[in-house]
Amino acid sequence: MDDLRPVATAGQSYTFGYLDDQTKRMIRRALLKAVAIPGYQVPFASREMPMPYGWGTGGVQVTAACLTPEDCLKVIDQGADDTTNAVSIRKFFERVAGVATTERTPEASVIQTRHRVPETPLREDQILVYQVPIPEPLRFLEPRETEARKMHALEEYGLMHVKLYEDIARHGHIATSYAYPVKVEGRYVMDPSPIPKFDNPKLESPALQLFGAGREQRIYALPPHTRVVSLDFEDHPFEPSKADHPCALCGAEDSYLDEVITDDSGTRMYVCSDTDYCATRRDQIATTATGDRA
Amino acid sequence: MVLRHLRARARCAGPGHAVTPLLDVRGIGKRYGSRLGCTGVSFDLWPGEVMGIVGESGSGKSTLLGCLSGHLAPDEGQVIFDTRDRGPVDTLGLSEPERRMLGRTDWAFVHQNPRDGLRMGISAGGNVGERLMAVGQRHYGAIRAEATDWLGRVEIAGDRIDDRPRDFSGGMQQRLQIARNLVTGPRLVFMDEPTGGLDVSVQARLLDLVRGLVREMGLSAVVVTHDLAVVRLLADRLMVMKDGRVVEAGLTDQVLDDPQDAYTQLLVSSVLQV
Known part of the structure; x- marks a missing residue:
């Protein structure tokens, strides 16, 4: 039970x-359709x-359907590589699968x-797989799934702006800070999964x-270089927001920060949510410092 | 017979510049299995005219209204609407996107129960603004100004704009529903028992308001009700339905003051006098 060697080497027969x-063929067919119609939610027989x-x-199912033995896998949970979800x-x-893994x-x-979305810009030879709890951006606005699908089909997205209107009316600004709805290639409105709206501009990748x-x-998809526009009003334009601090560990001013409360009197520090980005920067700073001394 | 007479009259008496009726209904019929919903209903509606449809419960009024407004698919007949861009078109033959577009631009539907026509969890301003946003308005300030203006026109105080309809009284909800429907300047409004469930003083205010808006905006309307006082106040013309058929039609005052059909006579004499 505690034998955590790859199953192939452990002498059992197990599909890669x-x-x-x-199942993989079924998922790949859904993926192809999703790539062909960016932002469209393709139903698939989830296992x-x-x-x-x-x-x-x-x-996990999408990753399993994409992996090849030569791949190198990284798993992120809220930006971190070392939290429960990512580790497991x-x-x-x-x-x-016995594939190589990395945190870089x-x-x-x-x-x-x-x-x-990682802070380090992604390349054309990389695939980013998102875990999505609720794929339907209209879910809490239109409770009927049949009607929501009809609205997607007929491009009736006025209701999406009603949600943003309510935000401004209640809070004075668009208070939606994660899972911020986007329009893909001028057609489908899509829920980018609960990423902070700070990451929305990175969806054009x-x-x-x-x-x-x-x-x-x-299953849905954004092919490379797809146009992704965050919804907004002319007089209340979209703003990617983050805590107005530098990272307390690496000093980065351009990365998304987690707020960490450090004692009972409310002292807090702000650190990069992307652990790999933060660690890499700290290594570089350390190397430069050693280099200077040498 | 009466109808033909009426059409001829409407053509002479109607607004001089209008050459085609706004709505031309021909032989609408709808069955529920072997039961009759309504049958053989035909009438014209001219710009700026209000048509009342009265009858007892189960006489086919709501079925007819559903067929006209596209909520139900009739088994036979035509509903020809004079569209802005393409002229007279049979709306039953329109594709669904076109019909839904019509439903949020030139048409409006006021439900008997405001809960059916409002989004109860969204503020009054959002409710009024929804149709504007649905037709592409993307300026928050403009949407809000328009919503404020419309709340004023239906006599809802401006400081209630961020309150949700569930905190409103029944009469306010109904007025909010009317504002939400009229904000895009529709040309044709369908109303299903707009004053049902409201007490008489609120009814009177609502009717007064609707009458004012209809006159001011030059709206055409089809109003279904079982309340003869409502049609007396609102409607220019009247159709009386019984068992799915139109039994009498004519100018409102004419029908109510000098009913010809036996059923209409019964209906008119059934109204309680205080």
Whole structure:
């Protein structure tokens, strides 16, 4: 039970990447359709995975369908590589696919992420897989799924702006700070999964971006260099926001920050949410400092 | 027979510049299995005219209104609407996107129960602004100004703009629903028992308000009600329905003061006098 060697070397017969080949074909067909119609939610027959819903079953299935033995996998949970979700999914693929894993963004060929886009710019040879809890951006505005689909089909997205209107009326500004709705290639309105709106501009990327929602059984995609526009009003334009501090560890001023409360009297520090970005920067600073001394 | 007479009269008496009716309904019929919803209903509606449809419960009024407004698919007949860009078009033959577009621009539907026509969890301003945003308005300040203006026109205080309709009284909800529907300047309004469930003094204010708006905006309207006082106040013309058929039609005062059909006579004499 505690044998965590890759199953192939452990002498058992196991399909590469856990899913059976028919399932992978089914998911790849859905992925192809999703790439062909950017932002459109493609239904797929989501499988039971050995982890609970809400832990990234959709993302895991998409990753499993994309992985090849040569791939190098990185898993992000809220920007971090060392939290429960990231560690267990990384271990899962080390075991069932035997692929190489990394915490360094530039080294990875497939990156599965929950709630963040890496700070390091992505390349054309990388795939970013998002875990999506609720793929339907109209869900809490229009409770009928049939009607929501009709609204997508007929491009009736006025209701999306009603939500933003309510934000401004109540808070004086657009208070939606994560899962901020975007319009893809001037056609489909899409929920970018619960990434902070700070990450929205990064959705226009050279990398292929795939979104998997396991419980909701939907897959959607952003092909490389797809036009992604965050919804807004003419007099209340979209603003990617972050805490107005530099990172307390690496001093970065351009990265998204987590607020960490450090004692009972409310002292707090702001640190990069992307642990790899922060660590790399600290290494560079250390190297430069040593270099200066030498 | 009466109808033909009426059409001829409307053509002579109607607004001089209008050469085609706004709405031309021909032989609408709808069955629910073997039961009759309504059958053989035809009438013209001219710009600026209000048509009342009265009858008892189950007489096919609401079925007819559903067929006209596109909420129900009739089994037979035509609903020809004089569109802005293409002239008279049979709306039953329109594609769904076109019909829905019509439904949020030139047409409006006021439900009997405001809960059916409002989004109860969204502020009054958002409710009024929804149609504007649905047709592409993307300037928050402009949407808000328009919403404030419309709340004023339906006599809702400006400081209630950020309150949700569930905090409003029944009469206010109904007025909010009317504002939400009229904000895009529709040309044709369907109303299903607009004063149902309101007490008489609120009814009177609402009717007064609707009458004012109809005159001011030059709206055409089809009003379904079982309340003869409502049609007396609002409607220029009247159709009386019984068992899915139109039994009598004519100018409102004419029908109510000198009913010809036996059922209409019964209906008129059934009204309680205080």
